[in-house]
Amino acid sequence: xxxxxxxxxxxxxxxxxxxxxxxxxxxxxxxxxxxxxxxxxxxxxxxxxxxxxxxxxxxxxxxxxxxxxxxxxxxxxxxxxxxxxxxxxxxxxxxxxxxxxxxxxxxxxxxxxxx
Amino acid sequence: xxxxxxxxxxxxxxxxxxxxxxxxxxxxxxxxxxxxxxxxxxxxxxxxxxxxxxxxxxxxxxxxxxxxxxxxxxxxxxxxxxxxxxxxxxxxxxxxxxxxxxxxxxxxxxxx
Numbered sequence: 001x002x003x004x005x006x007x008x009x010x011x012x013x014x015x016x017x018x019x020x021x022x023x024x025x026x027x028x029x030x031x032x033x034x035x036x037x038x039x040x041x042x043x044x045x046x047x048x049x050x051x052x053x054x055x056x057x058x059x060x061x062x063x064x065x066x067x068x069x070x071x072x073x074x075x076x077x078x079x080x081x082x083x084x085x086x087x088x089x090x091x092x093x094x095x096x097x098x099x100x101x102x103x104x105x106x107x108x109x110x111x112x113x114x115x
Numbered sequence: 116x117x118x119x120x121x122x123x124x125x126x127x128x129x130x131x132x133x134x135x136x137x138x139x140x141x142x143x144x145x146x147x148x149x150x151x152x153x154x155x156x157x158x159x160x161x162x163x164x165x166x167x168x169x170x171x172x173x174x175x176x177x178x179x180x181x182x183x184x185x186x187x188x189x190x191x192x193x194x195x196x197x198x199x200x201x202x203x204x205x206x207x208x209x210x211x212x213x214x215x216x217x218x219x220x221x222x223x224x225x226x227x
Binding site: 004031033035040041042043044045048055056058090092094096098099100101102103104105106107108109 | 121158163165207211213
């Protein structure tokens with residue numbers, strides 16, 4: 001059983017560019033959540049995908065968008081990058097039951113630096 | 116927007132000491148989770164508490180959920196250098212499944 005994997009590990013972009021981050025869910029999981037963790041802070045919920053549909057969204061602008069594929073892997077896309085987008089981006093997979101105790105398994109994250 | 120405030124932000128103690136980390140909110144959560152995060156890794160779940168007043172123990176770690184399900188605490192007894200890391204509390208708001216609201220984290224360093 002493989003855990004949650006993310007790629008790339010590190011990424012450097014400049015302001016105004018676009019970026020795509022990738023996540024492979026843990027085997028058997030059908031839900032993916034994305035979080036942004038700025039340096040020295042706790043993660044902030046961006047959005048969640050369940051069965052290829054957005055299932056919920058945090059307080060992030062529309063330039064943050066996502067996709068979930070039939071194999072439950074996922075992408076996070078960020079357009080028009082800003083300096084404040086520099087952060088560790090975490091994805092977490094879970095097996096959906098709709099409950100608050102569905103355990104999420106986090107990947108190691110992608111460290112994005114915007115110059 | 117439901118917020119979780121963690122305190123203290125930083126804690127540096129000697130091996131063998133006890134410590135308590137607090138997680139407080141003005142909002143009610145369906146459940147509350149505690150995670151530990153190491154540098155270069157994602158958070159790893161330590162425990163989930165669901166019922167108000169619930170107490171769970173995991174070896175030297177004791178977790179408590181407040182009666183009103185608005186606050187929680189993590190107590191570590193006889194801390195060891197291996198306990199060093201970032202401790203995060205995360206609440207699941209009502210009717211939001213497992214879309215978590217995280218606290219700001221407590222960075223713990225245990226010196227030998």
